[in-house]
Amino acid sequence: MRKVVQSHATEFALFVVIAIISIVLSFITDRFFSLGNAFDLLNTSSVNIIFAVGLLVVLIAGGIDISFAVAASVVQYVAALVLGWMGGGGWISGLLIAGALGVLLGAINAFLIHKFRIISIVATIATFNIYFGLLMFFTRGVSIYNLPDWLTSRVVLFEREMADGSWIEVTLPVLVMLICVVATWVFITRTTTGRQLYAFGDNPEGARRFGINIGAMQFIAFGWLGLMAGIGGLIQAHYAQEVVPNALYGRELDVLAAVVLGGARLGGGKGSVLGCVLGVLLISITQNGLNLAGVSPYAFKMIVGAIILVAITLSNTSIEKLLPFMRQVEGRK
Amino acid sequence: MTGRESAKGGQKPLLSLRNINMTFGGVKALKHVSFDVLPGDVHCLAGENGSGKSTLIKIITGVYRPQDGAVIEFDGQTYSHMSPVTAQNSGIQVIWQDLALFPEMTVAENITFQTLLGRWPRFVNYNGMREKAVKALARLGVTLDVDRPLKDYAIAQRQIVAIARALVGEAKLVFMDEPTASLTQSETDRLLDIVRTLSASGVAVVFVSHRLAEVLEISSRLTVLRDGALVGVYSTEGMTQSRITELMTGKTFDQTVRARDVSANPVVLEVEGLCRPGQFVDISFTVRRGETLGITGLLGAGRTELALSLFGMLKPWSGTVKLEGKPVHFASNRDAIAAGIAYLSEDRLSLGLIQPQSIADNLVIASLDKIAASGLLSDGRKRDLVAQWIADLGVKVGKQEDAISTLSGGNQQRIAIAKWLATDPKLLILDAPTVGVDVGARAGIFDIVAKLAQTGLAIILISDEVPEVYFNADRVLHMAKGRVVNQFLPADRSLAEIEAAVYA
Numbered sequence: 001m002r003k004v005v006q007s008h009a010t011e012f013a014l015f016v017v018i019a020i021i022s023i024v025l026s027f028i029t030d031r032f033f034s035l036g037n038a039f040d041l042l043n044t045s046s047v048n049i050i051f052a053v054g055l056l057v058v059l060i061a062g063g064i065d066i067s068f069a070v071a072a073s074v075v076q077y078v079a080a081l082v083l084g085w086m087g088g089g090g091w092i093s094g095l096l097i098a099g100a101l102g103v104l105l106g107a108i109n110a111f112l113i114h115k116f117r118i119i120s121i122v123a124t125i126a127t128f129n130i131y132f133g134l135l136m137f138f139t140r141g142v143s144i145y146n147l148p149d150w151l152t153s154r155v156v157l158f159e160r161e162m163a164d165g166s167w168i169e170v171t172l173p174v175l176v177m178l179i180c181v182v183a184t185w186v187f188i189t190r191t192t193t194g195r196q197l198y199a200f201g202d203n204p205e206g207a208r209r210f211g212i213n214i215g216a217m218q219f220i221a222f223g224w225l226g227l228m229a230g231i232g233g234l235i236q237a238h239y240a241q242e243v244v245p246n247a248l249y250g251r252e253l254d255v256l257a258a259v260v261l262g263g264a265r266l267g268g269g270k271g272s273v274l275g276c277v278l279g280v281l282l283i284s285i286t287q288n289g290l291n292l293a294g295v296s297p298y299a300f301k302m303i304v305g306a307i308i309l310v311a312i313t314l315s316n317t318s319i320e321k322l323l324p325f326m327r328q329v330e331g332r333k
Numbered sequence: 334m335t336g337r338e339s340a341k342g343g344q345k346p347l348l349s350l351r352n353i354n355m356t357f358g359g360v361k362a363l364k365h366v367s368f369d370v371l372p373g374d375v376h377c378l379a380g381e382n383g384s385g386k387s388t389l390i391k392i393i394t395g396v397y398r399p400q401d402g403a404v405i406e407f408d409g410q411t412y413s414h415m416s417p418v419t420a421q422n423s424g425i426q427v428i429w430q431d432l433a434l435f436p437e438m439t440v441a442e443n444i445t446f447q448t449l450l451g452r453w454p455r456f457v458n459y460n461g462m463r464e465k466a467v468k469a470l471a472r473l474g475v476t477l478d479v480d481r482p483l484k485d486y487a488i489a490q491r492q493i494v495a496i497a498r499a500l501v502g503e504a505k506l507v508f509m510d511e512p513t514a515s516l517t518q519s520e521t522d523r524l525l526d527i528v529r530t531l532s533a534s535g536v537a538v539v540f541v542s543h544r545l546a547e548v549l550e551i552s553s554r555l556t557v558l559r560d561g562a563l564v565g566v567y568s569t570e571g572m573t574q575s576r577i578t579e580l581m582t583g584k585t586f587d588q589t590v591r592a593r594d595v596s597a598n599p600v601v602l603e604v605e606g607l608c609r610p611g612q613f614v615d616i617s618f619t620v621r622r623g624e625t626l627g628i629t630g631l632l633g634a635g636r637t638e639l640a641l642s643l644f645g646m647l648k649p650w651s652g653t654v655k656l657e658g659k660p661v662h663f664a665s666n667r668d669a670i671a672a673g674i675a676y677l678s679e680d681r682l683s684l685g686l687i688q689p690q691s692i693a694d695n696l697v698i699a700s701l702d703k704i705a706a707s708g709l710l711s712d713g714r715k716r717d718l719v720a721q722w723i724a725d726l727g728v729k730v731g732k733q734e735d736a737i738s739t740l741s742g743g744n745q746q747r748i749a750i751a752k753w754l755a756t757d758p759k760l761l762i763l764d765a766p767t768v769g770v771d772v773g774a775r776a777g778i779f780d781i782v783a784k785l786a787q788t789g790l791a792i793i794l795i796s797d798e799v800p801e802v803y804f805n806a807d808r809v810l811h812m813a814k815g816r817v818v819n820q821f822l823p824a825d826r827s828l829a830e831i832e833a834a835v836y837a
Contacts, residue, residue, distance in 0.1 A: 193454035195442065199435045206433035210450060269437040
């Protein structure tokens with residue numbers, strides 16, 4: 001047990017923080033601690049979790065991406081136009097188109113970073129502005145409400161009324177999110193390419209000496225994030241039942257904060273899917289709880305900021321220091 | 334080629350290089366070098382920085398391609414040049430000084446990293462990796478928790494992981510680049526045991542080092558390079574370190590005890606009963622004007638922690654420090670610098686100098702107030718100050734604006750010393766000042782130390798190499814496990830006696 005807690009210190013700390021916040025919120029509001037609300041949370045967090053696991057892969061490979069959220073907006077818009085021009089389409093063609101567009105936009109980032117040796121934060125700030133600028137210029141900020149029916153109609157995969165009277169349902173975004181989460185987990189922990197990404201982020205020079213193809217690593221990492229951004233973009237359009245060009249603008253920083261909160265290291269080599277999911281959930285739970293407690297939405301950002309600071313401090317301070325019973329571990333270093 | 338030894342008993346060499354030439358931009362890095370390693374041989378490749386050691390390794394491992402006419406024979410095959418892939422596939426492995434490991438990944442992944450390579454994704458076989466890793470470690474007689482991330486282990490164990498990785502790669506020949514540089518004595522002993530095990534199982538090991546004392550005892554042969562040319566191949570039997578130094582530098586160093594009697598000088602620093610539990614206890618000593626006090630002891634004896642406490646970077650729990658008779662308490666090293674204490678860090682590369690910045694900027698960084706005119710930095714003053722120190726310490730530089738990383742280790746160290754001298758210190762603490770400095774350049778550093786002492790500066794010289802303090806300090810403290818266990822004057826004792834006590 002001790003070993004498990006130690007090797008997953010961040011995830012454990014997040015879990016504890018989530019538990020504490022949940023308990024506090026359940027005292028403040030009577031609706032928070034219901035299954036119905038838990039599933040609500042899952043439904044609303046799906047898009048952010050999809051983005052987060054994509055961004056995680058880039059962070060593990062030692063990069064960072066600011067542009068993925070507006071890239072997702074571009075994908076939404078272009079996909080909606082293409083689907084309209086195709087005369088409808090369906091979920092399969094929709095996901096294929098959105099995924100392919102996302103990979104393309106991610107590959108542009110990787111190309112700039114690898115070919116011209118631009119550090120990823122600078123390259124993606126540039127593409128962030130370019131993507132968003134192009135989108136606003138060509139759309140003149142006009143939203144699309146006239147989406148195909150399959151995209152806007154809610155797909156409920158499971159629903160039931162619980163004993164406590166709350167209504168639970170699992171919708172399509174949750175299923176897509178679960179697939180993305182599992183796929184990312186398998187990719188980064190169970191495949192050789194995923195482990196090469198870790199190694200590359202951890203020690204680029206060491207990876208290079210082993211003959212790992214650095215360019216390929218960049219394309220795979222940013223391509224994966226692009227894929228997730230594309231899928232997430234389409235799912236967000238489905239969830240919102242409209243395409244608003246600036247709907248996702250600013251989402252990148254929320255997701256980045258959640259991923260870093262989940263233990264991913266800016267600089268590479270570190271981060272887990274579980275931590276990443278917990279990071280997103282922690283922020284959603286807080287927002288949801290504050291909402292139910294009737295706190296002004298204007299205070300949300302402030303409180304979420306404070307929680308990020310506290311959680312990061314907790315996970316950086318080694319868990320042994322916080323929990324006395326963990327202390328007598330054989331001393332190393 | 335004096336001292337050339339024919340291959341022992343007609344044994345066929347595992348690796349044989351002939352007629353290796355290499356030129357970089359008109360500079361001949363290697364001139365007609367030949368090099369032989371026997372199967373199961375433990376071999377030293379010695380030479381100063383720039384002597385061609387690393388170029389030679391890079392040719393053997395296929396990173397560089399030698400000029401035409403080269404003959405490389407390895408394990409019965411003849412090549413005109415190697416490629417990284419052929420070198421690895423035929424069993425040549427290098428353990429680089431920086432180890433090239435992945436700290437966030439597990440021990441098992443690090444050891445069997447080669448199984449993770451390949452262009453197309455495959456599923457990772459963690460159980461297989463674990464088994465392979467345990468087996469490789471067992472061959473070395475070591476057990477580590479292979480599921481822990483590597484960062485949980487200290488440098489000595491990481492080195493073992495790097496060796497285990499070479500074994501998984503079916504190594505027949507392993508190069509170790511400066512393997513003992515960051516190890517304590519007992520860790521070094523363990524490493525040498527492991528090398529013996531390897532050698533007994535038929536793997537040849539080549540040490541590339543300029544710290545040869547430790548590896549000399551287990552290696553059978555020695556190849557010395559100087560200025561890109563082969564000096565000779567020698568049997569290590571009866572070889573002494575000073576003889577190797579002569580071969581490497583082509584100069585003879587007469588090492589004489591420099592100690593002087595300074596007991597009449599006024600006391601600069603007086604330390605009494607200084608404690609920092611877990612690191613050092615009850616430390617008392619004095620340093621006088623013009624005195625060089627040596628502090629020696631094994632890695633982990635508490636020397637560096639003591640120095641950092643004097644420099645205000647660690648807080649002692651109890652005890653007093655008096656500077657020129659007045660008690661001082663430093664809240665930070667800024668206070669210590671202002672009071673006249675300078676500390677040359679043992680880690681010059683990452684802490685002592687800012688590598689990408691210029692020589693001039695590095696030199697003035699601790700004394701910016703001296704080159705400021707009415708609040709703004711004056712380029713003219715900076716230039717003058719830097720020029721003066723460069724001349725005083727005899728640093729060989731091109732331009733002041735060149736990056737510090739373009740200088741050799743010895744010259745970098747001179748700049749680091751100058752940086753502190755520019756603050757006008759009363760007490761200069763030198764922590765391992767010759768780490769990463771060539772043997773030939775070390776004497777130059779100590780000449781500077783002696784000159785500084787003559788001007789009245791009080792100096793604390795910390796080193797884990799006993800000869801350094803023995804020959805260059807006026808008085809030596811021996812620290813072990815956080816305590817001063819002995820104090821002696823170099824003139825009263827022989828070097829061997831003291832080395833025996835310290836390395837015991």
